[in-house]
Amino acid sequence: MSVRYNDGSTPVGLDVGTSRIVAAWPDESGYVFRSQLNSFVTLPGSRFTETVLRKENVPHTLRGSEIFVQGNESERFADLTGGEIRRPMQKGFLNPEEPESHTMMQGLIASLVGTARHARQKLFYSVPAAPPGAVDTLTFHEATLKQMLSDLGYDAKSVSEGLAVVYAELESANYTGIGISLGGGLCNVCMSYLAVPVISFSVPKAGDYIDASAATVTNEYANRIRLVKENEFRLDGLHQEKAHQVIGVYYEDLITSLVGTMKEVFSQSRSLPRLGRPIPLVLSGGTAMPAGFRDRFEQTIRGVEFPVPLSEIRLAENPLTATAKGALIAALSEM
């Protein structure tokens, strides 16, 4: 089927995550992705700095005496200046404690997807499932993102993060199975039956929880813990360094909480369709990437008599882009 509109433009998939925003487009060989860290850092304003940033194509905003450096480069500048990066989102939603949240998100999204070529250009963006007691937050978050994307000219629609994982990975199972996106702020779980979300919920423990908890114990910056976690940490070996040991402890806690909540929700649900056969489960997101995570997760879920028979538990083909790809596939399906 054609993946382009008459003017050559294409639908867009957008994963709006707490720690990363990933955009996806179709191309002749499959999909292309671009991502930015969903963070920013402030620098003292100067004409020289501003010129350098512009020359290097670093997303930034000049306001008064400050420069806001957004996206991937914010991490490097935070390291250089020895400060913590600031986050427009927190625990899956727009950060209510961050006064620049809205402006920074707008800038980041615009730098990734640009403006729409025409009013019918579809853009599907991911939203988390509501964690306990946060329904109103979800409504506000979803509406705010829709407004931002509509302002850029897109025909924007939301798709649940877990469902997007199913769309990206479970085509061979007719989009029936469980998708879990383990991001920075939340773990989003969605069970889909023939592409229809049957159960969706989120668990407010994810990568940021590990970073913050381990940072407190080790007296390190959370940002430094995150780098260790993403670049060196393994869940399938013995840990010599203290930081690794502490991260391992909080990973165990996260997996136990996630599996425990899943068991509780699925056991108590009266909406489960009778599937009759085991269904696949896919793990995605940066938090699922350390070596050994999948095995540890499988060991835990197989040990709790999970009420839904699972045929396989696997990592997404590319855990960092699965949600954006799923959102794009949803957009393509509406062409």
Added chain:
Amino acid sequence: MPAAVHLNPKAPRRPLANWVEWRAGSIQDPVRRLGYLRGSAEYWSKRPIRKALLDAKAQRLSAFLAVCLFFPVPMITDGAASRPGVAESASIQPLPKIWQVEATASHELYSNGLRVEKTFQARPDGPRKFQRWSIATSEREERDTPYGIVFHMTESDAIDYRENNNRHLRRASLGTMEFVRNERAYHFVVDRFGRVFRTVPENEPANHAGNSIWADKTHFYVNMNHSFLGVSFDGQTKGPDGKSTATEPQIQSAKLLTDLLRARYGIDAANCITHAQVSVKPSNRGVGWHIDWASGFPFAKLNLPPNYLTPLPAITMFGFRFDDSYANVASEELQDAISAGETVLRLEAAKRSITPAVYRRMLDRRYGEVRDPNRRPNFAP
């Protein structure tokens, strides 16, 4: 449970879901398939039918459809459905490897214990050859191996299965075999004692299905004397006590025979169905012209999924109708499948923004195209 868990009451339920899944399976492009599934979901979320499908168990079918047609009823997805779905194959055992142990002029013996008697086998009359249609491409294909099994009941006299009736039972069995051989009526007959008789060579057609329609995930089959093997139980679908007269030895032998045929020809378990599910009458576009095994077929004991739940392709693909006489003899599962078939037909009509009556006329024409060797019908969703 967390307070904000989102439970969707709009998920499709079987047997409608079976149909949707089957239809989706014929769409190769994953994005188009997702579009189809999401479109279907959008439809059934607006037109709740779940409750109606559940109610069909308790109501007369005609009354149920009248309710369906005029009153949208709330859908319930409480997970309380008691019957397993068609695709529920958790209890289906993999087929064992079966080989021929012995072959004589009078019988064949197989490694699973099956003994096939050849004493009533008709003379060769020419090999089978038939066409089947690809749902995805509408192409016709010439084939010469069977793709399924249609189970029949001879509906002959039901003599009480007791020791002191041995003589009557044996005599009745012989009479049935002679009749079946002369008529070339089935490929196999399983008599009341569980003896398996091959009555028509397996590579030839038998006159067992007549006007009939079935479909699997990729192809559909019309007039299935050639394309499906006919296996008949000697007895009645509804004996004096209202239940089938099939004996345990018959069921055990039928299982061994089904295992052998499935293994030998690679037959999909979903293509093992009963005559009542496939039989049609073209002149009035009615399903259920023959009603043997309209209820009570022991699918589970034959290591088969509950295929009664499959919406009838005659309804969903060609718009055939049913009447109360058929609905009244159908099992609860088959009634549900008929209801689901009707619902699917309305769903497809709504997606095309036409009335069910107009859509049915389109399907009538499609049936005519299928029977015309020079036409090429289009089955793409």
